[in-house]
Amino acid sequence: MADARSLLAAISAVTGVSVAVVMDRGGFVIEWAGEGMEAEDLAAVASDLLESCDGVGRDLGQGGMRKLICEFEEGVVLVMGGDAATRLAVALRDPSALDAVRHVAGELMLALERL
Amino acid sequence: MRNRRAVSSIRQVSGWLIVAAGLVVYAALVLLLGMAHISPTFTLPSWVAQAVPPILYATIVRLCFRRASALRWTTATLGLWGIHVLLGALTAIAFSSLGPLSVDVGTIDAFPPPALPEIFWVPLLLIPFRDLVRERASRTRRSVAANRPSGAAQRNAAPTSALAAPHGPAAPTRPGTSAQSRTAGIVSAADRLRTAGPAPRQASPALRSSSVQQGRAGENHAPRENTRGGAGFLPRRPDETTRRDDPEVTLRVSFGRVAEQLPPGAFHVPLDQIGASLAEPGHLLIPGRLVLAQLAEGFVRIGWEVVAPQFPHDLRVMTDDEITARLADGQLVLPLDELVSQLPTHLFAPSGRTVDIAGLESVPAPFQPVRPEDGAATQMKGPGTAPAGDVTASLASKAGAAFDNRARMGDRTVEMAEREDLVLEDVDLDPILIGQVDRASRLSMDAHHRPSRRGSFEELAAWPRQAWADDVSAQPVEVVSAVDIATMHRILAALAPLRTVDVRVHPVKPVTLFTMSPSGLDRDAALAAARILLPLLTEGRAPWPVDQLTMRGAEAVLILTPIGSMRRGGSVLLSVVQPEGAVAAVERLALRAAAVKPGASSEPPDRSAEWQEPDFLDSEIPPLINQIGASIDALGAVTVEVLRDQEAARDLFLFLPEGSDVRMTGRFATELDRAMRSVSESGYTFHTAVLRSGRRRLIIRAECAETGRATIVVAGGPTERPGLACRQVEAAARALCER
Numbered sequence: 118m119a120d121a122r123s124l125l126a127a128i129s130a131v132t133g134v135s136v137a138v139v140m141d142r143g144g145f146v147i148e149w150a151g152e153g154m155e156a157e158d159l160a161a162v163a164s165d166l167l168e169s170c171d172g173v174g175r176d177l178g179q180g181g182m183r184k185l186i187c188e189f190e191e192g193v194v195l196v197m198g199g200d201a202a203t204r205l206a207v208a209l210r211d212p213s214a215l216d217a218v219r220h221v222a223g224e225l226m227l228a229l230e231r232l
Numbered sequence: 233m234r235n236r237r238a239v240s241s242i243r244q245v246s247g248w249l250i251v252a253a254g255l256v257v258y259a260a261l262v263l264l265l266g267m268a269h270i271s272p273t274f275t276l277p278s279w280v281a282q283a284v285p286p287i288l289y290a291t292i293v294r295l296c297f298r299r300a301s302a303l304r305w306t307t308a309t310l311g312l313w314g315i316h317v318l319l320g321a322l323t324a325i326a327f328s329s330l331g332p333l334s335v336d337v338g339t340i341d342a343f344p345p346p347a348l349p350e351i352f353w354v355p356l357l358l359i360p361f362r363d364l365v366r367e368r369a370s371r372t373r374r375s376v377a378a379n380r381p382s383g384a385a386q387r388n389a390a391p392t393s394a395l396a397a398p399h400g401p402a403a404p405t406r407p408g409t410s411a412q413s414r415t416a417g418i419v420s421a422a423d424r425l426r427t428a429g430p431a432p433r434q435a436s437p438a439l440r441s442s443s444v445q446q447g448r449a450g451e452n453h454a455p456r457e458n459t460r461g462g463a464g465f466l467p468r469r470p471d472e473t474t475r476r477d478d479p480e481v482t483l484r485v486s487f488g489r490v491a492e493q494l495p496p497g498a499f500h501v502p503l504d505q506i507g508a509s510l511a512e513p514g515h516l517l518i519p520g521r522l523v524l525a526q527l528a529e530g531f532v533r534i535g536w537e538v539v540a541p542q543f544p545h546d547l548r549v550m551t552d553d554e555i556t557a558r559l560a561d562g563q564l565v566l567p568l569d570e571l572v573s574q575l576p577t578h579l580f581a582p583s584g585r586t587v588d589i590a591g592l593e594s595v596p597a598p599f600q601p602v603r604p605e606d607g608a609a610t611q612m613k614g615p616g617t618a619p620a621g622d623v624t625a626s627l628a629s630k631a632g633a634a635f636d637n638r639a640r641m642g643d644r645t646v647e648m649a650e651r652e653d654l655v656l657e658d659v660d661l662d663p664i665l666i667g668q669v670d671r672a673s674r675l676s677m678d679a680h681h682r683p684s685r686r687g688s689f690e691e692l693a694a695w696p697r698q699a700w701a702d703d704v705s706a707q708p709v710e711v712v713s714a715v716d717i718a719t720m721h722r723i724l725a726a727l728a729p730l731r732t733v734d735v736r737v738h739p740v741k742p743v744t745l746f747t748m749s750p751s752g753l754d755r756d757a758a759l760a761a762a763r764i765l766l767p768l769l770t771e772g773r774a775p776w777p778v779d780q781l782t783m784r785g786a787e788a789v790l791i792l793t794p795i796g797s798m799r800r801g802g803s804v805l806l807s808v809v810q811p812e813g814a815v816a817a818v819e820r821l822a823l824r825a826a827a828v829k830p831g832a833s834s835e836p837p838d839r840s841a842e843w844q845e846p847d848f849l850d851s852e853i854p855p856l857i858n859q860i861g862a863s864i865d866a867l868g869a870v871t872v873e874v875l876r877d878q879e880a881a882r883d884l885f886l887f888l889p890e891g892s893d894v895r896m897t898g899r900f901a902t903e904l905d906r907a908m909r910s911v912s913e914s915g916y917t918f919h920t921a922v923l924r925s926g927r928r929r930l931i932i933r934a935e936c937a938e939t940g941r942a943t944i945v946v947a948g949g950p951t952e953r954p955g956l957a958c959r960q961v962e963a964a965a966r967a968l969c970e971r
Binding site: 140149160165 | 816817820954
């Protein structure tokens with residue numbers, strides 16, 4: 118099984134991915150890979166998104182947030198690990214890369230849980 | 233079917249027939265007495281005999297009209313006595329001309345006239361003149377009673393009888409009296425309101441107007457007090473307006489305009505089907521007296537019990553009590569436009585005396601008086617459509633209404649009256665605090681736009697202290713009650729899913745502290761902590777320029793972001809975040825709000841200041857410490873230093889970039905540790921402080937081992953992975969404590 122750092126590099130290597138960042142619950146960068154976007158900004162905003170949606174989900178009785186996919190005009194942001202101490206955020210320029218990223222991101226989240 | 237209308241007793245033929253019959257009997261009696269040579273005079277002294285008629289008449293008047301005033305009693309008595317004298321004289325004159333008749337009229341004196349038999353006829357004159365002798369109030373009641381539609385008339389009339397004539401089928405009326413009969417119901421209801429129970433101070437304009445109209449149309453029987461000018465409003469008296477024994481007029485209101493106020497789930501079927509199954513499909517029938525009683529207040533409400541009988545019982549799910557409990561204030565608010573459109577327009581005409589405004593036309597528009605004839609139109613116009621003069625009148629009317637309402641209905645009405653006159657103000661949060669503008673832009677805004685101090689929250693004064701200082705002396709500070717503040721906090725807590733923040737401003741000399749905290753956190757404790765931590769932000773205290781200082785604890789995370797130079801009386805933005813919250817996002821937004829360019833603080837360290845430097849001793853660095861230092865790779869290459877604080881009996885482990893001022897950093901770390909200990913006494917307990925200076929972070933973590941030995945770990949350097957750096961420092965602190 119590949120380690121977390123190599124999985125993160127694998128995600129960033131997917132065509133269409135800008136930045137992949139692993140962060141703590143506060144939104145501070147633990148590790149990141151890729152280019153085209155400030156990893157700190159992505160981590161902070163993604164963490165904020167998760168917190169917002171987490172409150173909405175609980176208010177609706179749907180439980181906590183686990184995964185978030187935000188589709189913007191210029192790209193897609195995938196946030197995973199809403200209920201974990203370590204989270205993953207991936208910014209994609211090309212939405213078509215989302216499926217490939219989700220597959221690797223799932224493996225990365227499993228690896229992060231083992232840390 | 234037409235209504236019976238009031239007819240004065242003077243106009244009643246029957247009364248005059250009785251008088252005429254009495255006069256015939258009187259004449260016959262005089263003839264009979266004359267033919268029988270019987271003197272009609274008393275066998276009493278003449279002055280006593282002349283006193284008998286007025287005494288008798290006074291007694292009769294008092295007995296017949298017990299409630300007549302002394303003036304009317306006296307007038308009636310004198311009137312009857314005068315007629316008595318006149319009749320005696322006329323009788324003597326008449327019979328003196330009857331010389332050929334064998335009647336002895338010598339016994340009939342012209343003056344003073346005999347008491348008999350006039351005293352039997354003269355009192356009959358009270359029958360036609362009784363209305364003049366009676367009190368006006370009692371005559372008014374009788375007149376009103378005559379104006380009420382009879383029970384049969386009401387039963388036969390359509391539900392929308394008189395008042396709903398423009399919209400419903402017209403009730404049969406006598407030609408030429410339709411207008412009178414249309415208003416009769418309103419007048420009746422108004423008069424019932426006025427005469428029932430304790431008399432109100434003044435009648436409402438509408439009701440007063442209707443009374444005046446009735447007085448003019450009728451025999452000028454309207455009460456005099458109702459023709460006085462001046463604005464006044466009839467108090468709302470539910471006990472008067474809910475009398476069930478009075479026949480009344482009915483207004484119609486579209487069910488669709490009211491349906492949305494009904495509690496959801498109150499019926500088995502959708503509301504549109506409910507509307508179709510009402511007593512009158514699509515409409516609710518509202519008693520006119522309830523509307524008239526509230527009209528002057530500007531809105532009309534009715535209790536559910538008023539309209540409940542119109543709803544089919546088999547379609548209801550809730551009981552009446554349940555529905556009432558779920559209505560706002562237990563009542564339904566009715567659409568005023570529909571009600572007013574069914575009322576006669578003259579109800580809205582001002583009733584006061586016409587003011588002579590000749591010569592005032594040249595006064596500029598805002599100060600021109602309003603012609604009374606324009607009053608009705610003014611009241612019917614919506615806001616923004618009335619001309620300047622109308623606006624003046626409208627405001628005056630509102631002010632009068634508000635004043636009256638305050639006097640009679642307590643705080644609740646005061647709130648409603650004030651709501652009507654409420655002037656909405658734009659309450660702007662400081663754009664800098666919400667990250668919309670930078671400081672330079674805000675400075676330019678100062679000259680043009682200044683937020684109002686009139687807000688519910690004094691903390692909305694999020695404005696430069698000096699700017700406020702100009703206004704403080706001129707404007708009184710409004711005190712917000714503790715109850716209001718507690719209510720505000722409850723509201724904010726309820727809005728927690730929306731992540732609302734509590735924004736306040738606190739002058740903490742020599743700086744101003746802006747606080748932003750989510751609801752639910754102890755803001756006071758955060759403020760107390762900030763007061764202790766603020767001196768550490770002063771230039772020269774920290775080894776690096778401070779862009780931001782984040783204090784992490786188990787209960788909360790405090791983020792202090794300086795705005796401007798601390799030495800020059802700048803401000804500090806204090807953000808309070810929950811420990812599990814998005815701290816990084818708040819840090820980022822706080823930096824943006826403070827418009828700080830990371831690492832751009834140009835203030836040189838204050839080397840001249842004399843800081844109390846602990847008595848540090850250099851210690852030997854064990855190999856374990858070097859290994860731990862090597863594990864902190866998120867901050868780049870660091871060198872390891874160990875200092876021993878003799879006084880505090882604690883060790884400082886410093887992992888800093890090469891060339892760093894170790895002692896100064898150690899001194900700052902000890903000061904920070906001391907501050908954190910002080911803060912813990914006031915509420916919050918912090919374990920980690922992160923100083924941000926550009927891309928550099930200085931992480932200070934205090935640990936206290938179970939042995940009681942205190943350890944401070946200080947690690948700093950440029951990093952792109954602050955989260956990892958904090959985790960590494962945390963792990964290092966634990967390892968050092970456990971060694």
